[in-house]
Amino acid sequence: xxxxxxxxxxxxxxxxxxxxxxxxxxxxxxxxxxxxxxxxxxxxxxxxxxxxxxxxxxxxxxxxxxxxxxxxxxxxxxxxxxxxxxxxxxxxxxxxxxxxxxxxxxxxxxxxxxxxxxxxxxxxxxxxxxxxxxxxxxxxxxxxxxxxxxxxxxxxxxxxxxxxxxxxxxxxxxxxxxxxxxxxxxxxxxxxxxxxxxxxxxxxxxxxxxxxxxxxxxxxxxxxxxxxxxxxxxxxxxxxxxxxxxxxxxxxxxxxxxxxxxxxxxxxxxxxxxxxxxxxxxxxxxxxxxxxxxxxxxxxxxxxxxxxxxxxxxxxxxxxxxxxxxxxxxxxxxxxxxxx
Numbered sequence: 001x002x003x004x005x006x007x008x009x010x011x012x013x014x015x016x017x018x019x020x021x022x023x024x025x026x027x028x029x030x031x032x033x034x035x036x037x038x039x040x041x042x043x044x045x046x047x048x049x050x051x052x053x054x055x056x057x058x059x060x061x062x063x064x065x066x067x068x069x070x071x072x073x074x075x076x077x078x079x080x081x082x083x084x085x086x087x088x089x090x091x092x093x094x095x096x097x098x099x100x101x102x103x104x105x106x107x108x109x110x111x112x113x114x115x116x117x118x119x120x121x122x123x124x125x126x127x128x129x130x131x132x133x134x135x136x137x138x139x140x141x142x143x144x145x146x147x148x149x150x151x152x153x154x155x156x157x158x159x160x161x162x163x164x165x166x167x168x169x170x171x172x173x174x175x176x177x178x179x180x181x182x183x184x185x186x187x188x189x190x191x192x193x194x195x196x197x198x199x200x201x202x203x204x205x206x207x208x209x210x211x212x213x214x215x216x217x218x219x220x221x222x223x224x225x226x227x228x229x230x231x232x233x234x235x236x237x238x239x240x241x242x243x244x245x246x247x248x249x250x251x252x253x254x255x256x257x258x259x260x261x262x263x264x265x266x267x268x269x270x271x272x273x274x275x276x277x278x279x280x281x282x283x284x285x286x287x288x289x290x291x292x293x294x295x296x297x298x299x300x301x302x303x304x305x306x307x308x309x310x311x312x313x314x315x316x317x318x319x320x321x322x323x324x325x326x327x328x329x330x331x332x333x334x335x336x337x338x339x340x
Contacts, residue, residue, distance in 0.1 A: 004025065005024075005077070006023075006024070006025050006077045006078070006319060006322055006323075007022065007023070007024055007071055007075050007076050007077045008022070008023045008076075008077060008078055008079075008080050008110075008315045008318045008319050008322065009021075009022055009062070009065070009066070009076050009078075009079050009080070009101075009315075010022075010023065010079075010080045010081070010112075010311040010312065010314040010315030010318055011058070011062065011079070011080070011081045011082070011094045011097065011098050011311055011314065012081075012082045012094065012114075012117075012309055012310060012311040012313075012314045013054050013058065013081075013082060013086075013090050013091060013093050013094030014082045014084070014085070014086025014087065014090060014091060014094075014114045014309060015045060015050065015086055015087055015090060015309060016035070016045045016050045016053070016087075016090070017033050017034065017035055017308070017309045017310075018033070018034045018053070018054050018057035018058055018061050018093075018094075019031070019032065019033040019034070019061065019309060019310050019311035019314075020032050020058075020061045020062040020064070020065035020311050021065055021310065021311035021312040021314070021315045022065050022066060022068075022069035022071050022315070023124075023312065023315040023316065023318070023319055024069075024071075025125070025319060026123060026124060026125040026316060026319055027124070027125045028124055028125075028126070028312045028315070029068070029069035029070070029071065030064075030065045030066075030067075030068035030069035031065070031305060031310055031311060031312040032061050032064045032065045032068065032311075033061075033308075033309075033310055033311075034057040034060070034061050044173075044183060045087070047087045047088075047089055047090070048089065050087055050089065050090050051087070051089030051090050051092070051093055054089075054090050054093035054094065055093055058093060058094070058097050062097075065311070073101075073105060074105070076105060076107055077107060077108075077322065078102075078107050078108040078109070078110055078318060078322050078327075079098045079101055079102040079105075079107060079108070079109055079110065079318075080098075080110040080111075080112050080314050080315055080317065080318025080319075080321070081094050081095055081097075081098035081109075081110070081111065081112065081314065082094055082095075082112055082114050082117070082314055083095065083111035083112060083113065083114075083332065083333075083334055083335060083338060084113065084114065084334055084335035084336060084337065084338035085113075085114055085115065085144070085335065085336060085337050085338045086114060086336060087336065088334065088336045091334035091335075091336065092334050094334075095111075095332070095333075095334045099330045099332075102330075103330060108322065108327040109327060109328045109329070109330065109332070110317075110318045110321045110322060110326065110327060110328065111328045111332050112314045112317045112318060112321070113317075113338055113340070114309075114314075114338075115140055115145060115147070115340060116155075116157065116317055116340075117313035117314050117316070117317045118140050118142070118275035118276045118313060119138040119140060119149060119151060119157065119273065119275050120154065120313065120316055120317050120320065121275055121302050121306040121312070121313035121316060122273050122275070122300050122302060123154075123316050123320070124303075124306065124312060124313070124316045126303055129300075129302070129303060130300060131300075132151075132271050132273050132298075132300045133271065134151060134152055134153050135150060135151060135152045135267075135269055135271075136151050136269060136271035136272070136273055136300075137149070137150060137151070137260070137263055137264065137267065137269050137271065137272050137273070138151050138157075138272075138273045138274070138275060139256065139260060139272065139273070139274045139275075139279075140274075140275050140276045141167070141168045141169065141256070141274065141275075141276045141277075141278035141279055141284070142167060142168075142169050142276035142277045142278055143167060143169030143170055143173065143186075143277060143278075144167050144169070144170075145162075145163075145167050145276060146162060146163040146167045146168045146169075146213045146215070147159050147161065147162045147163075148160050148161035148162070148211050148259060148260070148263050149340075150267060150269070151273075154317075154320045154324075155320075155321075155324075155326075157340065159340055160211050160263060160266075160267070161210065161211025161212050161213065161259055161263060162212060162213065163212065163213040163214065163215065164208065164212050164213065164214050165214050165215065165216040166214075166215040166216050166219065167215070168213070168215060168252060168256065168278050169186060169276075169277060169278045170215065170219075171215035171218060171219055171252060172185065172186035172189055172190075172248075172249075172252065172278065172281075173185045173186050174219050175189060175219065175222050175248050176188055176189050178219075178222055178223050178226050179226065179237055179241065179244065179245070180237065186277075186278065186281070187280075188245075189245045189248060189249055190245075190249065190281050190282055190283060191245075192241055192242045192245035192246070193242070193245040193246040193248075193249040193250075193283060194246075194282065194283075195242040195246075196241075196242030196243040196244070196245055196246030196247070197242075197243050197246055197247075198246040198247055198249065198250035199247070199250070200240070200243035200244075200246065200247050201225070201240075201243065201244060201247040202247070203218060203221050203222060203225070203247065203248065203251045204217075204218075204221060205218075205251060205254065205255050205258070206218060206255070210262075211259055211262060211263055211266070212259075213255065213256075213259060215252075215255075218251065218252070218255075222248060226244075249281070249283045250283070253283050253284055253287050256284065257287060257291070260272060260291075261295070264295070264297065270295075270296060270297045270298060271297070271298045271299075271300070272288065272291070272297050272298070272299045272300070273299070273300035273301075273302075274288060274299075274300070274301060274302070275302060275306075275307065275313075276307065277307060277308045277309065279301065279302065279307045280304060280307040280308060285301050288301060289301070
């Protein structure tokens, strides 16, 4: 039976963002994220620097989340934290703090799979946002993952398609790097794509059987395309940046849509939810909304702040796990790779 006074403190530290949130049942009272800008100068996340920054940020971020929620530590019902997947050093900072706090407060400890959280973020009680009904299909797209998941229940999920090599987020970021754009480049491709012609240049979509994805070949094709055209015109990128970005983004979106259409055909499920950092991409969001009228789908796009790594999504899984008493002891271990 639902307890009307469940307060979950959620902690997320899987990569380079230190995040904490406080939920009252399925409603978010606060959701605080500290970004680590130090990685920008290196063109990617440096694991050792990330874990050090988490150590500096975790106490202030949790304090800010509690203050913003106007919740005292002795009001907390449980602590939820990201167990994995992610960078091991970063995960350990969050798990160590969570274990210590749960022991000190004598309240339950709840371990959360980061990828489950991206999917179940749709069940946060947010005004103006509908919640999907089981079963539904979830497309989880991020810098490290590209998956199509059949979601039968809160804790009954099956991966029916995934990338065989690179994730879609990496395809965006590496393409941006080829174009000479700064890290993180994915949002910049999205920005310039809005100003360009998506049909200006054609890139071959990889032929991968079934519901699986592959993006390594596309990255190579983009690299060779840029190299060839720069030999003929050294100013090719500068003169065609918007069109190049629009064409790259269009190709990636069509790859995702082709697999979603196949997944709907094979499962008969027409409810589609997206999650993960790349679901913040405006082109993907627009294309998915268009599919409602085009294919008769019902689509679910999360609130922007719940797309990138955040603790609110950890908290909603923590709440559902609390209701079913899925608790851990302090012996629970963080896992860089975790069984889905």
